[in-house]
Amino acid sequence: MAMQYPEWIWQNGEIKPWKEATAHVMSHALHYGSSVFEGIRSYVTPEGAAIFRLTDHLKRLYQSAKIYDMALPYSQDQLAAACRDVIGKNGLSAAYLRPVAYRGLGGFGLSAETPIDVAVAAWPMGPYLGPEALEVGITACVSSWQRFAPNTIPAGAKAGGNYLSGQLVAREARRLGFGEGIALAASGLLSEGAGENLFLVFDGVLHTTPASASILTGITRDTLKVLAREDGFEVVERDIPREYLYLADEVLMCGTAAEITPIREIDGKQVGSGKAGRITRRLQQLYFGLFDGKTQDKWGWLEPV
Ligand code: PMP
Structure with a gap:
């Protein structure tokens, strides 16, 4: 960058x-x-x-x-x-x-x-994953590199050394022509993106990977959980096998830098309709609404400069 x-x-x-x-x-x-x-x-x-x-x-x-x-x-x-x-x-x-x-x-x-x-x-800083990412979504691949196991390096600390793992995942993905890489945990189950958390949508319910899947428990992930529940959606934290990435109606990545980025294709397979899905769009609307005043900030999240 x-x-x-x-x-x-x-x-x-x-x-x-x-x-x-x-x-x-x-x-x-x-x-x-x-x-x-x-x-x-x-x-x-x-x-x-x-x-x-x-x-x-x-x-x-x-x-x-x-x-x-x-x-x-x-x-x-x-x-x-x-x-x-x-x-x-x-x-x-x-x-x-x-x-x-x-x-x-x-x-x-x-x-x-x-x-x-x-x-x-x-x-x-503008959109982290490219100017079109928020609109049309990105492609992603499951990395050949796994996240570190929970008894090796704590994923819950945002420490410089952890980002050696993120660099391997992100660099491999870019080298292979994908927008971002997704890592599995040492358990073989889904963890998170190189620098983003994941949400998958199945039948209108949002699923996200748990802290035990070697993720950094993101603040954007928390924001989306709160906004989605407030808007009437069910949100569950659960272990998610890799193949569910291909079967989900929608997949999105979220993080401070990535904001809410739809994923339209994973490992060459189309995700859902291949476009930003309805719920992803709704979450983007609620999230970005915090900044243009359309979503009421009931939580005091906007702290004046
Ligand atoms: N996972 C990793 C590995 C990250 O680097 C980030 C970005 N800080 C996230 C998740 C998302 O965290 P947050 O929403 O707090 O930015």
């Missing part, structure tokens, strides 16, 4: 020019994947720019850090203010925010107690 760098970034308590926000080559995280991070979007709303579920994303950041015994030297309120600052100072409105906390320089070895450095970047 070509990136347009904004002017300012927040690092260790200060806003500084983008090019000055560097880490030492001997930083622990660079060698061992010891970082935790978030991906958050801000949207333009009728009430001005708002950060979507900022509090929930930051809460997950602290949970990821707890799993790896990383004591963040800033409070959640300080990081929330940093997120607002980088959006404001860069004059951004519809953007992607990336808070990251990482083991820095000053201690080596796997169990070293290094300093924890923290940065927050933000940049403008």
Whole structure:
């Protein structure tokens, strides 16, 4: 993804020019994947720019850090203010925010107690899986790479090292000409996309894979569960065998970056009608409605910049 760098970034308590926000080559995280991070979007709303579920994303950041015994030297309120600052100072409105906390320089070895450095970047971002993805949907394949087993690396932490798995899945899919890759869990059952959760629709009921399937329990997944139930749909979390991907009436991927992306074809087989299905469309309408004011935000998910 070509990136347009904004002017300012927040690092260790200060806003500084983008090019000055560097880490030492001997930083622990660079060698061992010891970082935790978030991906958050801000949207333009009728009430001005708002950060979507900022509090929930930051809460997950602290949970990821707890799993790896990383004591963040800033409070959640300080990081929330940093997120607002980088959006404001860069004059951004519809953007992607990336808070990251990482083991820095000053201690080596796997169990070293290094300093924890923290940065927050933000940049403008449109649809992650391509401009047409939200409308016409994408193609996907089941990856030859599985997700890590639950007793190896915790999928529930959003840690840098986990994304070695995501890179294998996504790069293989793109190399083979698919829009995105879907991984199976070590159990052989469905897990999730390289960087997205999955929903399958059968007879009007939404099915999504459970935390036990080595997924990151996404905030968008949670948002869709709430919006769908509120709209009268039944949503179930269950183990899903691979072949159900081919039999579902609709399949969608969701995530902060991917938003709600229909999948029109998997492993060369058409999904449902081969277009964004009725329920996927409805969920897109409800989700994007949060940002244009058509869906009432009863949950306080839109947090003003
Ligand atoms: N799974 C993985 C592996 C991801 O990287 C993401 C994106 N953060 C998701 C699921 C979706 O999570 P969220 O909706 O919180 O962005």
